[in-house]
Amino acid sequence: MELAEAMSTLEREGTAQNRKIYARHGAQEPMFGVSYGALGKLEKKIKTDHDLGLALWATGNHDARMLAAKVVDPQEFTAKLADQWAREAVCYQTAGAVADVVAESPVARSRCDVWRDRKGEWVASAGWGVLARTCEDEDLWDIAELRGLVRQIEDEIHERPNRVRHEMNMALICIALRNAALQRLAMSAGRRIGAVDVDHGETNCSTPDACDYIEKTVGYRQRRAVRSG
Numbered sequence: 001m002e003l004a005e006a007m008s009t010l011e012r013e014g015t016a017q018n019r020k021i022y023a024r025h026g027a028q029e030p031m032f033g034v035s036y037g038a039l040g041k042l043e044k045k046i047k048t049d050h051d052l053g054l055a056l057w058a059t060g061n062h063d064a065r066m067l068a069a070k071v072v073d074p075q076e077f078t079a080k081l082a083d084q085w086a087r088e089a090v091c092y093q094t095a096g097a098v099a100d101v102v103a104e105s106p107v108a109r110s111r112c113d114v115w116r117d118r119k120g121e122w123v124a125s126a127g128w129g130v131l132a133r134t135c136e137d138e139d140l141w142d143i144a145e146l147r148g149l150v151r152q153i154e155d156e157i158h159e160r161p162n163r164v165r166h167e168m169n170m171a172l173i174c175i176a177l178r179n180a181a182l183q184r185l186a187m188s189a190g191r192r193i194g195a196v197d198v199d200h201g202e203t204n205c206s207t208p209d210a211c212d213y214i215e216k217t218v219g220y221r222q223r224r225a226v227r228s229g
Contacts, residue, residue, distance in 0.1 A: 001046050003055045010063045013038040022062065024202045026091035031062035039063070043070040050076050057085065062094070069097035074104035082111045089122040092163045099129030109140045121161040128167035132174040146175050146182055154189040157196060166198045166207045176214045183218065187211050 014032025022033060046052065046067075053072030056064040082102050089095040102111050108130055115127025131149065134140050150172065157168045172193075176186035190210035198207040 001049065001052060003052060003059075006042070006046070006052060006056060006067070007059065007061070007064060009042060010034050010061070010067065013042075014063065022093070025093060025205075026201065027062045027093055028090050029062075030060065034063040034066075039067055039070065042067055046071045048073050057088075060088075062091075065094050066097055069094075069101050072101060074101050075106065077102060077105035077107055079107045079110060079114075082107050083114075086111070086115060086123045086126045087120075089126060091122070092125060092166075095122040095125040095163070096129055099126045099133060102126070103130045103133035108134050119161075121163055124161065124164045125167045128164060128171045132167065132171040135171065135175050136178050141178075143179070143182065146178060147185060150175055150182070150185050150189050154193055157193055162199050165196050169193075169196045169198075169207055169210055172210050173208070173213050173217070176210075177217060177221070183214060187214060190214070 011032050013034045015035075016033065018033030018035055019031055020033075022031060049071050050073040053068040053070075056068035056071070059065075082098070082105065085098045085101070086095070089098050102108055105111075112127050112130040112134070115123050116131065118124045118127065135146060135149075153168045153172050157165055157172075160168060172186050172190060176183040176190075187210075193210065195209070196207050200206060
């Protein structure tokens with residue numbers, strides 16, 4: 001699919017109602033307001049097309065960038081390209097989309113290490129997002145490193161920018177799922193941290209209580225393991 005066809009399809013799929021919803025979540029113009037379902041159908045049609053993904057991202061259009069993150073080839077990402085995308089993220093949706101791609105790339109660990117402590121809200125959010133998506137990967141993270149990151153989350157979470165707090169909270173939850181020892185450590189940290197205040201704007205979104213979420217997720221995994229034999 002060529003860029004012009006992709007953009008015209010996105011424009012055709014967009015709605016004014018979705019634009020209002022996405023704006024409440026922080027998305028910025030230009031955007032068409034394409035549903036996630038429609039993006040998923042386009043992703044299945046395009047599959048992987050790295051050059052198209054780069055062209056879509058370069059338009060600056062919100063919907064095009066969300067689609068770009070679905071069709072680029074993560075294996076083609078360099079540190080330079082990842083840094084560029086992270087700098088250009090302007091809301092939590094695009095920061096999350098960057099984290100999705102980079103977490104599957106060869107530069108996942110290096111970008112996570114570089115981005116987590118940045119002052120910019122969206123770059124730091126992407127960094128903690130990459131951690132949340134990769135922390136169960138034994139090839140990327142050893143237990144001692146994750147224990148140190150639990151301590152950092154506990155020490156810093158209430159002082160970091162708004163959406164960074166949310167991503168750090170989610171990273172704490174994901175670290176807890178690595179093994180029983182980290183679960184106990186994260187639960188203890190979560191109890192000391194308490195409620196994490198995140199402004200989600202005029203939306204129904206919320207930041208979960210880490211301890212409750214960990215317990216529910218661990219329970220779900222245990223039940224699934226029993227069912228699968």
